[in-house]
Structures are given as structure tokens and as C-alpha cells.
Amino acid sequence: MATNTKKISAMTVLAAASVADADVIEIVDVSDITDAATGTNKQLALKPYIDTIVTGATGSFTAASGETITVVNGLITAIT
Numbered sequence: 001m002a003t004n005t006k007k008i009s010a011m012t013v014l015a016a017a018s019v020a021d022a023d024v025i026e027i028v029d030v031s032d033i034t035d036a037a038t039g040t041n042k043q044l045a046l047k048p049y050i051d052t053i054v055t056g057a058t059g060s061f062t063a064a065s066g067e068t069i070t071v072v073n074g075l076i077t078a079i080t
Helices: 046-055
Strands: 024-029 040-045 059-062 068-072 075-079
Touching: 040 046, 046 068
Parallel strands: none
Antiparallel strands: 024 040, 059 068, 068 075
């Protein structure tokens, strides 16, 4: 696997309108200490989350990793 040494500020911006259904981002679930005391890295399907944030909606969806993400008024309130 190639190592990317770019700073985040130097990376290309992905516009919300360009997010594909398969795009994911990495998050640290600090409530899951399976991998480390500081949390467990997980992937989050980006499209459903962006769609929810943009509308400021309340609801839940399933992340690519299988967890259920609960969103209230556009903010993540639980990952189970």
C-alpha cells in the first residue's frame, strides 16, 4: 500500500455534490476500545451522512462497517 505524505490542507477538496455512494471516511469511535484505549478506527459511508447533515435531519443509517449511526438535527449522537 502506498503511503500518502500530503498534509490534509494540500489535498483536493471533495465537493458534497461529488460524493459517490461508495465513498467512505475514517473515524475513531472513542466509545469502542476494542483496538486501543483511545478508540477503534472505523469507516463511515459518507453519502448518507452528508445527505443527513445537509437536510439537518434526524434519523439513522447503517455505516459500511455495519454500525448504526444515529443523527439528531444533523449531528451524530450514537454509533452502535
